[in-house]
Amino acid sequence: MSDRKEFRDLATPAAAHAAIDDLDLAPPPETVALEDARGRVLAERIDAAIDVPGFDRASMDGYAVRARDTFGADEAAPAELDLIGSVHAGVTPAVTVEPGTCAEISTGAVMPDGADAVVMVERTDEVETADGETDRIAIRTAVAPGDHVMSAGTDIAAGARALGPGTRLTPREIGLLSALGVDEVPVRGRPRVGIVSTGDELVRPGEALDPSRGEIYDVNSTTIAAGVEEAGGEPVLYPHAGDDYAEMERLLRRAADECDLVLSSGSTSASAVDVIYRVIEERGDLLLHGVAVKPGKPMLVGRLDRGGSDAASESGRAGESAYVGLPGYPVSALTIFRTFVAPAIREAAGQPAPATATVEGRMAVGERYGEGRMRLMPVGLLAVEDGDPPLVYPVDKGSGATTSLVEADGVVPVDPDTEYLDRGERVSVQLFSPDVRPPTLLAVGEDDPALNRLLDRLDSPRYLTVGSREGLRRLRDGVPDAAVVAGPTAREVDAVDLGGWTREWGLVVPAGNPADVTGLADLVDGDRRFVNRPTDSGLRRAFDDALDDLAAERDASRADLTDRIDGYERTVRAFESPVRKVLAADADAGLGLRETAERLGCGFVSLGEQSVVVRAAPDRVEREAVGELAGALEALGAGGDDDPLRGLAGYSRNSRNEP
Known part of the structure; x- marks a missing residue:
């Protein structure tokens, strides 16, 4: 009689989800350099430590003026002001705008002392002297204090909540953190996932294959590793293990000491030569053996005791490692991984569930537009009720504001001939990335x-x-x-x-x-x-x-x-x-x-x-x-x-x- 492990009382998919959810895969938080933070998830809130911009700056080319000097100016009766110099971006102003004077200024330049507004160059004329010099500027429009000026802190002010815990760091958020001068960030740890492929028939890609012996290339190791990384985990590939009990035990114990989760593929069926379930029963705790799902019935869920090795001590891990045994067939292994394991890795890493790159929504407010050009309107999404299209609302704080990118989830392309989008009108939103997660709550x-x-x-x-x-x-x-x-x-x-x-x-x-x-x-x-x-x-x-x-x-x-x-x-x-x-x-x-x-x-x-x-x-x-x-x-x-x-x-x- 063989010592074969039979599948009895297959668990329901819900029970399999519950068993995996009960496993602890989450590593402790860590701090990483900003250049290494893309795709990571913030572990705590980050507040702005500085104003962005950190100075009052011109938002267009023109002339820095005292607004009161332009009051009453128009095309018929321009106000003439003495030109006292110029201010360029990246240079400390060397002039002070006194009553009756102005200074030429470039977009992004620091506003000089005394000036409180900018007149765009298109609404001005140079007034030449008899010898052809320009020492006065004719202002053909009136401006109010603050016109065409981005005040310090307009984008984001010191002390403001820049990003909250659980925020996934994409290039948009990294741009905001860069603007704030942040060089390292606290992030949730990435679950370290050990991958062990078993079976005497498996050969690593790149090695010689002998089909006469029934050998096949190990597809699961690299496929599952890619899935782990996509889900937010850190994959660790271990040497190939055959169906030898002692070797399999050695590799599993090593992986358990070094990782938060151990995944194996193969050796999970009821075959007499499949011994992995015995390793789990003797060295850990087998929670589930077999799931009523196709493909993927031969699935194991359990825990592996850590042996207190040097690897376990160096990694700061103690107690138990989570374990999931995947089927041997690649399609079955990947299906089970995506259905049951990937969500648990994403949860432990704080990563959102994947989403489609385009979603259909309905406008929350009417939006007027009539400039005759294609518009890519930044918008945010808010899911209001299950089954209903999400609300779509415009998000636009100006082209110089990095926070617009953080507050928007995607863009709505607006045709040049479209002058108005009605409230409730259906629109197609192109998400900034397929994994954009709309907020659960929108407050203002x-x-x-x-x-x-x-x-x-x-x-x-x-x-x-x-x-x-x-x-x-x-x-x-x-x-x-x-x-x-x-x-x-x-x-x-x-x-x-x-x-x-x-x-x-x-x-x-x-x-x-x-x-x-x-x-x-x-x-x-x-x-x-x-x-x-x-x-x-x-x-x-x-x-x-x-x-x-x-x-x-x-x-x-x-x-x-x-x-x-x-x-x-x-x-x-x-x-x-x-x-x-x-x-x-x-x-x-x-x-x-x-x-x-x-x-x-x-x-x-x-x-x-x-x-x-x-x-x-x-x-x-x-x-x-x-x-x-x-x-x-x-x-x-x-x-x-x-x-x-x-x-x-x-x-x-x-x-x-x-x-």
Whole structure:
């Protein structure tokens, strides 16, 4: 009688998936150089440490001017300004634009002191003197402060959430990290997968083959290795093993010591010469033998004990290695690998499931276009309901913004004759890569440190920092799942409040408060430089409301007060940006949060508390991703290590969260 292992009680495919899911394939995180990071997955959030761009720069060729010098200028009555020099990209400006003067400037060049706008060269004329020299420029259009200027931090501001954990690093993300000066990144480890092909009949490619002995080339080793790499793992090929028990045991134990997962192909059937299942039973734990699937019935799942060898110690591995035995026939082996093993490797490596290169979606908003040229419109995708085409929304922050690439999933080609895409219209999206993974949740609105922590707890969210007012507008238009709103807003939107928090806001000052700033009155009455936030920011709304109160006390208007604040119109993009200006001695005070001031070592003058509320679209509340967001909000103020507000100075649970 042979000692043959028969297939009895074949496991269902669901049971096979469950058995493999129960295996631990995930290696510890590691840090890699940026040039080696393509295809890896971030292990933790990366915040911007600098503003991008790090200076105010011209966005086109023309002349740097003081905007007020152009007011009233037009084709019939141009304003003539003295030309004082030129500024080129990559060169420190050597001129200062005084009233009545201008400087020639190149695209990408640093804005010279005194200038606050750029007039495009097409709207100007050179005014020649009698001897043919050009010392004056005729400006044939009026510009406003900030026109044709990309302010420091417009692309992404210091302190902003650049990329979240779980982000797969493609050339787009690597471009953003390069712009931030990042040279190494924390990534999830790649599962190390040992591959052992068995069978006396196998010969490695490149070696001599003897068909008379029934020899065949080992197809599985290289095929499965390619599949492991594609799934995000690191394949390790071991020498070919025959059907000898001792040799097979030696190779499997070596692979187990050195790898997170061991894959073998062949020797998994019920043949008397197939001995591998006995190795697993004696040296580990056989969880499953045989699956009710075609092709691929002879499949093994188990664990292999590590022997405490030098290889195991050097690799930092202890305990057990996961094991999966694949069928010997190449088609069966690859089918089983793709169906059962590749998803587990992707999960351990944090890699998304593969997707098609083109998807059909429907426009979330109407989009007008009429320039008569082919347009490749950057768009983001949002899957709203199972079975329905994903929502497609335009993503475009300008050609110079690297964050547009990160926020977009692909492009929609728009024909030159197409002037308008209707809301709900079906469109074809060309994905940036076949493995693009649309976000599970799309939220927009205010930037905030507590929000960054909440987003870290969600599975692949996408958050667009557009400010409170713009966030509510987009929520009203039906694009995002949720909007984060700070303070009261004039815009009314039908939405469901999921919860929120309060944050202490005020004036950030240098350590020691050398300018002796004690409140708003000091900005109005004293000679102190101030840096503000944009009008779309909730902090700006709180600041303006406080100015209204001060104006009422003085029987004046807000404009009377703002005209006296040095820097009221000087704005920076994100919650950390004013602090950076103060630290750089570019301002005596900046509008900001206590949390940011204390974390970066600045002083703080409190002006009050502000409520921050997360509001969801009523028709999206039942979505799983929105439910996860609501669940994360419930942990606010609960205390302990799991509290997102833990360690954030000036933060507390919003009363809206109370039962």
